[in-house]
Amino acid sequence: MANKKVGKKDITGLLEQWSQQFAVFAPSKENGVAEMLKWDGQDTSFLDWYRNTVVPPKASFLPPMEEMFRFQKGKEGYNIEPPPEDENKPLIFGVRPCDARAMAILDMTFKDAYEDPYYLSKRKNTVLVGMGCTNPCESCFCTSMGTSPTDPTNVDLMLIDIGDEFLIEEVTDKGKELTAKTKGLKEATKDDEAKAKQANKASYDRVTRKLDTEGIKDRLLASFDDEEFWEKTAAKCISCGICTLLCPTCYCFDINDEMVKQEGARFRSWDSCGFPLYTKMPMENPRQEKWRRVRQKVCHKYEFYPMTYDIIACTGCGRCIRLCPVNWDITQVIESVPTKTEARK
Amino acid sequence: MTVSDTKFFAQGNVYLPHIAVIEKIVEETPGVRTYHFNFKDEKLRKEFTFDSGQFGQYSVLGTGEATFCISSSPTRPDHLEFAVQKVGKVTNALNRLGVGAEIGFRGPYGNSFPLDFLKGKNLVFVGGGIGLAPLRSLIWNVIDNRDKYKKIDIVYGARTPADLCFKYDLEAWDKDKTVNMVTTVDRGDDKWKGKVGVVPKILEEVAPSAGESVAIVCGPPIMIRFTFPVLEKLGFKPEQMLTTLEKRMKCGIGKCGRCNIGNLYVCRDGPVFSYAQIKDFVSSEY
Numbered sequence: 001m002a003n004k005k006v007g008k009k010d011i012t013g014l015l016e017q018w019s020q021q022f023a024v025f026a027p028s029k030e031n032g033v034a035e036m037l038k039w040d041g042q043d044t045s046f047l048d049w050y051r052n053t054v055v056p057p058k059a060s061f062l063p064p065m066e067e068m069f070r071f072q073k074g075k076e077g078y079n080i081e082p083p084p085e086d087e088n089k090p091l092i093f094g095v096r097p098c099d100a101r102a103m104a105i106l107d108m109t110f111k112d113a114y115e116d117p118y119y120l121s122k123r124k125n126t127v128l129v130g131m132g133c134t135n136p137c138e139s140c141f142c143t144s145m146g147t148s149p150t151d152p153t154n155v156d157l158m159l160i161d162i163g164d165e166f167l168i169e170e171v172t173d174k175g176k177e178l179t180a181k182t183k184g185l186k187e188a189t190k191d192d193e194a195k196a197k198q199a200n201k202a203s204y205d206r207v208t209r210k211l212d213t214e215g216i217k218d219r220l221l222a223s224f225d226d227e228e229f230w231e232k233t234a235a236k237c238i239s240c241g242i243c244t245l246l247c248p249t250c251y252c253f254d255i256n257d258e259m260v261k262q263e264g265a266r267f268r269s270w271d272s273c274g275f276p277l278y279t280k281m282p283m284e285n286p287r288q289e290k291w292r293r294v295r296q297k298v299c300h301k302y303e304f305y306p307m308t309y310d311i312i313a314c315t316g317c318g319r320c321i322r323l324c325p326v327n328w329d330i331t332q333v334i335e336s337v338p339t340k341t342e343a344r345k
Numbered sequence: 346m347t348v349s350d351t352k353f354f355a356q357g358n359v360y361l362p363h364i365a366v367i368e369k370i371v372e373e374t375p376g377v378r379t380y381h382f383n384f385k386d387e388k389l390r391k392e393f394t395f396d397s398g399q400f401g402q403y404s405v406l407g408t409g410e411a412t413f414c415i416s417s418s419p420t421r422p423d424h425l426e427f428a429v430q431k432v433g434k435v436t437n438a439l440n441r442l443g444v445g446a447e448i449g450f451r452g453p454y455g456n457s458f459p460l461d462f463l464k465g466k467n468l469v470f471v472g473g474g475i476g477l478a479p480l481r482s483l484i485w486n487v488i489d490n491r492d493k494y495k496k497i498d499i500v501y502g503a504r505t506p507a508d509l510c511f512k513y514d515l516e517a518w519d520k521d522k523t524v525n526m527v528t529t530v531d532r533g534d535d536k537w538k539g540k541v542g543v544v545p546k547i548l549e550e551v552a553p554s555a556g557e558s559v560a561i562v563c564g565p566p567i568m569i570r571f572t573f574p575v576l577e578k579l580g581f582k583p584e585q586m587l588t589t590l591e592k593r594m595k596c597g598i599g600k601c602g603r604c605n606i607g608n609l610y611v612c613r614d615g616p617v618f619s620y621a622q623i624k625d626f627v628s629s630e631y
């Protein structure tokens with residue numbers, strides 16, 4: 001496998017080149033929080049400050065708010081107008097392995113039973129360029145969740161920091177096609193490969209938070225009716241929903257109509273199982289109490305998703321820990337789930 | 346898990362509704378109406394098929410979308426029906442529509458009652474209130490193929506005589522000598538001559554035999570919760586108890602997240618479940 005490399009000072013040129021062919025997205029703090037925004041054509045200062053985005057890159061495929069179709073009411077009744085074909089070819093630069101794995105997890109839901117045309121068309125058109133983490137956060141626990149700070153599995157190209165340069169690993173055919181057409185890349189040497197290997201090991205060792213998920217599915221099943229445990233677990237939660245809205249594997253959405261005079265549109269927008277309205281029906285609400293909603297969040301990721309798709313819907317990105325206003329910590333919760341013999345019903 | 350069937354997609358997109366026209370409105374009780382409708386597109390009107398137990402996503406465009414089962418039987422295909430109680434945003438908007446108004450429909454979604462499993466068995470239908478809507482699709486389906494099934498018991502109840510839905514069906518099934526129809530109300534009035542008592546209690550009195558039988562239960566969650574223990578007492582095994590569940594839904598196709606019971610989505614894996622499938626979660630999630 002002949003890997004490529006590019007100098008750090010040449011990243012601006014690289015992104016300029018790719019911008020001719022793609023809509024390039026890169027980490028930006030333009031709106032106050034780190035997120036993947038359309039690259040402005042010059043700024044690569046993110047190379048210095050970027051650890052991970054606050055808004056996960058899922059927002060590129062499942063936007064916080066998205067128009068599904070428009071409709072008009074005329075003399076002949078309603079006319080429904082499908083959304084225009086999305087001809088954008090996005091390239092997301094700097095995706096972290098935890099978020100790339102999260103996208104592979106989201107794909108399972110959006111491909112299952114009925115294909116979701118909005119998510120999948122964007123996903124198909126997008127090139128993911130990953131970037132290994134050299135400086136993981138204290139809240140990160142990716143190495144316990146089937147990935148690592150430099151895992152290339154779910155991206156098209158993977159960049160590994162080897163000092164003044166990035167080693168570029170060509171992961172998919174899409175990635176190979178892209179590097180073949182890219183000018184100015186150099187062949188990586190044996191020495192570069194050795195440096196990358198070393199860098200991977202060092203990054204891996206910097207993820208100090210560990211989570212033992214052995215038998216978690218069965219422990220959660222046994223503890224499902226343990227109200228005392230769930231009440232205690234949910235006690236400090238303020239139902240703000242941030243741990244779900246900004247979770248890279250959370251995909252829940254709401255659907256609403258807007259109409260002015262004779263024209264309208266249907267939208268979908270991010271929603272959260274943390275909100276009581278999420279499941280509210282006119283006569284009943286199966287999750288009125290907070291502990292039921294917290295239970296749903298934990299069980300969906302660590303019990304239900306594994307039951308259906310044989311994978312835990314958490315990649316250890318640590319956002320829910322970093323961003324929680326009351327320091328609720330999923331790793332502490334998972335470790336404290338009672339075993340079958342401890343669970344109270 | 347249901348297999349993706351794209352043949353009734355509008356414009357090739359699962360989220361786009363078909364336009365349908367309301368042909369008739371039946372006042373069932375104060376607050377509950379049945380809507381008869383047909384697709385505007387003639388080709389779809391001829392080709393559309395569904396199975397008893399499946400549901401649709403119905404739009405009042407500009408107001409929103411809501412989930413209702415198809416309450417008519419596929420054995421009577423000249424039009425489709427759904428029944429709703431006026432309780433929320435979309436159902437109130439529906440209530441303002443008259444005959445000739447256009448609505449949106451996408452579906453059919455979800456699994457259906459397992460006819461092959463039911464064939465040759467005694468069927469015990471247990472319904473409460475508007476919960477009779479999905480059951481009546483199956484009941485008419487079974488009556489239209491009467492020789493394929495054995496004994497039919499129907500235990501149906503509502504709070505008061507005025508709250509009984511589908512009275513014309515109840516009368517027809519009462520007259521049908523091949524059906525044992527038992528109607529009950531929680532509170533009677535001067536004119537009421539039928540049984541008085543909640544559905545689970547009356548079911549215990551009727552005491553259908555569990556041998557070669559399947560019970561099909563639908564009603565408000567509280568009725569469902571109290572009916573399963575009665576059936577167990579009568580000797581029904583969890584595999585012999587079917588129900589069709591209702592949850593808040595948005596997408597109807599297993600994406601938007603909210604209608605799960607444990608690892609099962611009511612829209613994608615249901616809405617028809619056996620008690621065996623859901624008993625681990627149903628006590629505290631429904």
